[in-house]
Ligand SMILES: Nc1nc2c(ncn2[C@@H]2O[C@H](COP(=O)(O)OP(=O)(O)OP(=O)(O)O)[C@@H](O)[C@H]2O)c(=O)[nH]1
């Protein structure tokens with residue numbers, strides 16, 4: 081019997097945080113269900129008909145009566161996935177930016193000591209400039225604090241071993257919903273987990289038709305403040321800066337050589 085994540089022997093659950101995604105949520109859940117054992121949708125106080133859209137689909141739905149933020153929604157999903165017996169959780173956005181058909185590729189890279197993070201940087205040219213700048217700023221600081229280079233720290237398309245959430249202390253912060261996804265990388269690396277990047281597409285053209293919940297200035301400032309606190313507590317962790325930048329240069333040189341060989 082195969083023991084690959086998501087094979088049934090190591091059940092995988094997809095967690096989809098939902099905040100006002102009535103147009104896309106049913107399609108995303110249905111497509112994700114084809115690649116995992118269970119889907120858990122966390123409707124975080126949506127007011128746009130997302131709840132009705134979820135009523136007829138193959139997902140467990142958790143509903144927060146009021147909006148608590150993406151990080152809190154993900155942690156509610158993790159608690160449910162654990163109760164369902166999942167060994168791995170796949171997180172993906174509800175707006176259609178993370179094609180569920182990439183779930184098997186992410187699961188193949190997963191193991192009990194690894195977080196798999198999708199990287200959209202292969203398609204950086206199609207990411208709006210302000211967003212790309214914000215993402216690169218966040219990746220620099222988060223990688224420094226994690227002590228390892230992580231290509232796309234702001235991509236929420238990921239796989240976590242569920243055991244990680246027992247070992248890594250996380251608390252949902254109400255007003256800074258996206259901070260948790262940066263903090264978990266830093267704390268997990270500190271606890272000895274590694275992060276592996278798997279290429280995923282950068283899809284912006286369609287999904288940006290609806291207002292983003294990500295506020296580049298506010299959310300990046302919140303992330304940088306969280307990281308600064310962690311760096312101060314570790315005397316600015318110079319070894320983390322040196323190691324993460326060395327790895328970044330090695331990866332970039334490898335990519336340049338590969339592109340030159342094509
Ligand atoms: N549960 C919950 N989910 C949220 C919240 N804010 C955003 N999300 C979800 O998190 C995912 C990412 O949010 P987006 O607004 O697409 O943020 P983004 O992908 O960084 O930004 P864009 O590139 O503009 O799409 C989507 O599935 C949202 O529905 C929230 O407050 N609660």
Ligand SMILES: [Mg+2]
Nearest residue numbers: 173175177287
């Ligand atoms: Mg999005």
